[in-house]
Amino acid sequence: MKYLLIFLMTFTLVGCSGPKQVTITIQPDGNKMAFLTTEFTVKANQEVKIVMDNTATIEVMKHNVVILNDESKINEVGQQALSSPGYLPNHSAIIAATPMAGAGEKTEVTFKAPSNPGEYVYICTFPGHYMMMKGKMLVN
Ligand SMILES: [Cu+2]
Numbered sequence: 001m002k003y004l005l006i007f008l009m010t011f012t013l014v015g016c017s018g019p020k021q022v023t024i025t026i027q028p029d030g031n032k033m034a035f036l037t038t039e040f041t042v043k044a045n046q047e048v049k050i051v052m053d054n055t056a057t058i059e060v061m062k063h064n065v066v067i068l069n070d071e072s073k074i075n076e077v078g079q080q081a082l083s084s085p086g087y088l089p090n091h092s093a094i095i096a097a098t099p100m101a102g103a104g105e106k107t108e109v110t111f112k113a114p115s116n117p118g119e120y121v122y123i124c125t126f127p128g129h130y131m132m133m134k135g136k137m138l139v140n
Contacts, residue, residue: 019046021110026135027053028063035065035124038135042054042113051108054101063129064088064107066097068136069114074123078130088123100126113139 007025042048052065066088068077073093086100091100096111114120117139124133 001116016059019043021047022051024055026052026065027055033060033129033132035133041138042140044115044117046113046128048113049110052098052101053106053134056103059103062100062102063124064098064100065122066125067095068093069095081125082127
């Protein structure tokens with residue numbers, strides 16, 4: 001009976017606090033136009049901090065992480081980025097985005113993961129990068 005009570009109390013506490021915040025650090029693959037981390041998993045509604053840790057050493061290799069709720073909008077977002085401030089368009093498909101990080105810089109964004117489980121694509125919107133720099137956020 002005592003154990004059951006402890007179990008129930010623990011269960012209640014976990015239930016109330018919800019999923020803890022998680023930090024995902026994403027680096028580019030050296031000086032290549034590619035993400036080193038191409039997949040990560042979070043829980044639905046979880047608070048997520050994404051850090052773009054741009055380890056590149058070439059000045060032109062600027063990167064960000066832009067998460068979309070619609071994979072079919074990659075080209076649209078990538079094209080609009082060309083003429084947007086900070087190369088980040090104001091597009092309804094964007095769930096979250098880090099600011100652009102120059103070589104050797106770190107930028108971050110904190111957001112709430114979608115409540116709908118599934119696969120969400122992320123890209124880098126620096127001009128010319130979105131076709132190569134892609135990854136998947138899995139929400140479960
Ligand atoms: Cu990039």
